[in-house]
Amino acid sequence: MRIDIVSIFPEYLAALDLSLVGKARVAGLLDLRVHDLRDWTTDRHRTVDDTPFGGGAGMVMRPDVWGQAIDELTATGPAHLVVPTPSGTTFTQRTAEALATEDQLVFACGRYEGIDARVAEHYRAAGHRVSELSIGDYVLNGGEVASLVMVEAVARLLPGVIGNPESLVEESHGAAGLLEYPVYTKPPVWSDLEVPDVLLSGHHAKIRRWRRDRALEKTSARRPDLIAALDASTLDKHDRAF
Numbered sequence: 440m441r442i443d444i445v446s447i448f449p450e451y452l453a454a455l456d457l458s459l460v461g462k463a464r465v466a467g468l469l470d471l472r473v474h475d476l477r478d479w480t481t482d483r484h485r486t487v488d489d490t491p492f493g494g495g496a497g498m499v500m501r502p503d504v505w506g507q508a509i510d511e512l513t514a515t516g517p518a519h520l521v522v523p524t525p526s527g528t529t530f531t532q533r534t535a536e537a538l539a540t541e542d543q544l545v546f547a548c549g550r551y552e553g554i555d556a557r558v559a560e561h562y563r564a565a566g567h568r569v570s571e572l573s574i575g576d577y578v579l580n581g582g583e584v585a586s587l588v589m590v591e592a593v594a595r596l597l598p599g600v601i602g603n604p605e606s607l608v609e610e611s612h613g614a615a616g617l618l619e620y621p622v623y624t625k626p627p628v629w630s631d632l633e634v635p636d637v638l639l640s641g642h643h644a645k646i647r648r649w650r651r652d653r654a655l656e657k658t659s660a661r662r663p664d665l666i667a668a669l670d671a672s673t674l675d676k677h678d679r680a681f
């Protein structure tokens with residue numbers, strides 16, 4: 440997979456050189472490129488914004504500069520344009536899974552009051568998939584942090600990036616659609632607190648049941664919306680006790 444990220448603060452994306460994503464890039468599992476939007480400006484001041492039509496506070500990012508950048512970056516084939524924005528549809532694990540199947544993602548990091556609406560309109564009309572996505576109901580100063588979140592969520596799903604793909608199965612929001620059960624490691628007693636006996640029993644069926652019960656309990660308590668979203672087939676009668 441190729442991922443392009445365009446920003447007026449490309450250094451913000453330096454974190455993607457680290458850890459798992461950094462290793463995936465070195466291993467050739469992920470072709471990730473960060474670009475400075477100002478490289479596509481033509482004026483002496485390298486201007487990327489202007490005042491909003493219709494008035495109002497703040498500045499809007501110009502469509503012509505974004506158009507030059509995205510045209511160049513999508514010249515080699517079909518790309519999915521992702522625009523992080525507070526006004527987007529919610530980015531979830533399901534979104535990450537869908538994005539992880541794409542050949543190329545282009546993240547457009549907005550700043551100021553946002554990007555001229557015609558940019559998304561133009562690329563939809565040109566046949567590209569365009570997703571305006573929100574990582575949560577709050578406002579950041581720009582799309583860079585949201586892009587870091589989404590790139591990490593997507594990259595870890597790519598084959599070979601995570602050492603043990605097994606660990607993707609039982610995590611929160613995984614296939615079962617539940618929050619993850621509590622985890623424990625050595626020492627068996629810490630701060631006068633013990634590890635639940637069942638986990639030391641070696642009885643794998645009981646451990647599986649205990650873990651599912653804790654996951655259901657936690658999900659019912661913290662995210663009843665996820666329980667409601669589960670289709671009936673995944674909950675057996677024992678599960679319904681929560």
Ligand SMILES: COc1cccc(COC(=O)c2cn[nH]c2)c1
Pocket residue numbers: 522523524525548549550551552553554572573574575576577578579580581582583585
């Ligand atoms: C593209 O237009 C804008 C305008 C304002 C801020 C941003 C940055 O994104 C966010 O703030 C965000 C993303 N998910 N939740 C919050 C983009």
